[in-house]
Amino acid sequence: MTKADLMHMHMPPFARIQWADPAYEAVWGPRINRISQAFHRLELLSVAAGLRRVATAHFRPEDLPRGVGELARMGLSYLPLRQVGAYTGFAHYHPPVEPGKPWTYYGVVGRPAALSAFAEATDRGDHNALGELLGYPACCRAFFSEVWTAGFIDPVWHAAQNALLEGAEAVEEAPRLLHLKGHYPEVLPVLRYIGVRLVPHIPHSLRCEASRRMAQDWMALAREEGLGEEVDWAYEMLGWAMEWSVLHGIAEVRTPYFKIATNSIASKEKWTVRLEGNVPEDAPRGLSYPYRVPRKTLTNHPAFIEVENWAR
Numbered sequence: 001m002t003k004a005d006l007m008h009m010h011m012p013p014f015a016r017i018q019w020a021d022p023a024y025e026a027v028w029g030p031r032i033n034r035i036s037q038a039f040h041r042l043e044l045l046s047v048a049a050g051l052r053r054v055a056t057a058h059f060r061p062e063d064l065p066r067g068v069g070e071l072a073r074m075g076l077s078y079l080p081l082r083q084v085g086a087y088t089g090f091a092h093y094h095p096p097v098e099p100g101k102p103w104t105y106y107g108v109v110g111r112p113a114a115l116s117a118f119a120e121a122t123d124r125g126d127h128n129a130l131g132e133l134l135g136y137p138a139c140c141r142a143f144f145s146e147v148w149t150a151g152f153i154d155p156v157w158h159a160a161q162n163a164l165l166e167g168a169e170a171v172e173e174a175p176r177l178l179h180l181k182g183h184y185p186e187v188l189p190v191l192r193y194i195g196v197r198l199v200p201h202i203p204h205s206l207r208c209e210a211s212r213r214m215a216q217d218w219m220a221l222a223r224e225e226g227l228g229e230e231v232d233w234a235y236e237m238l239g240w241a242m243e244w245s246v247l248h249g250i251a252e253v254r255t256p257y258f259k260i261a262t263n264s265i266a267s268k269e270k271w272t273v274r275l276e277g278n279v280p281e282d283a284p285r286g287l288s289y290p291y292r293v294p295r296k297t298l299t300n301h302p303a304f305i306e307v308e309n310w311a312r
């Protein structure tokens with residue numbers, strides 16, 4: 001995927017989940033919320049525990065006094081850096097503040113020396129220094145500088161290609177299609193749109209060793225802090241068979257139980273990454289990836305037709 005494959009447009013931030021059946025939502029919906037909250041907490045705990053020097057954080061103005069008080073009890077401070085427009089869903093960039101609309105403080109959490117270093121690196125626009133303070137591996141910082149700054153705000157395709165160079169196996173490879181096996185679930189960025197992730201950054205490769213070690217450290221910390229259930233659910237989800245694709249600024253992620261639509265790269269054509277993984281026993285069946293092929297493939301049963309329509 002190169003710059004010539006992109007259109008000149010960008011989508012406003014959004015992320016929507018569509019469930020195959022409300023029964024799956026009843027189980028996994030609350031789990032996704034808990035995973036998302038646990039990861040948010042882990043972002044701060046990782047700084048308090050010394051796994052990295054800073055984390056970024058947003059506060060609504062009315063929440064700032066309470067938030068700063070909680071951080072102080074963890075031995076951490078907050079430095080607000082700027083005001084950004086409030087948004088729902090997943091943003092690849094900071095929307096500007098619009099008059100009369102809600103906004104939040106964007107800032108940095110850590111100990112005072114690290115906060116100053118982060119503020120100075122922000123002024124210089126030094127992505128490498130910012131990434132280092134945030135604890136991101138050097139390989140992923142270099143990837144970010146090269147790929148993200150070239151306009152690939154959601155570089156899943158690039159990370160999948162790098163995985164192939166680093167020992168992952170191609171189950172199938174065609175123009176704009178890569179079906180991968182042997183990637184590391186811990187580092188996958190394809191569910192981060194809904195807050196399900198085990199590393200805070202986009203890895204340079206879906207087989208990044210440094211990111212995998214970071215995820216393992218964070219999972220160990222989560223268990224010490226009573227967030228073991230949440231990281232185990234996240235790991236289970238990231239181990240599912242999934243398909244990520246992007247077209248015209250919208251990425252779609254299909255999992256065995258739901259699909260996500262979110263703003264992404266404005267590609268002229270559809271690019272697809274399939275990830276080999278587990279399909280839970282109770283997941284719906286269907287003919288397209290990642291659904292298991294139904295036992296009777298040529299059925300006109302209404303329930304089956306419904307699942308197929310949903311999976312399209």
Ligand SMILES: [Zn+2]
Pocket residue numbers: 137138139140141203204205208209210211
């Ligand atoms: Zn890396």
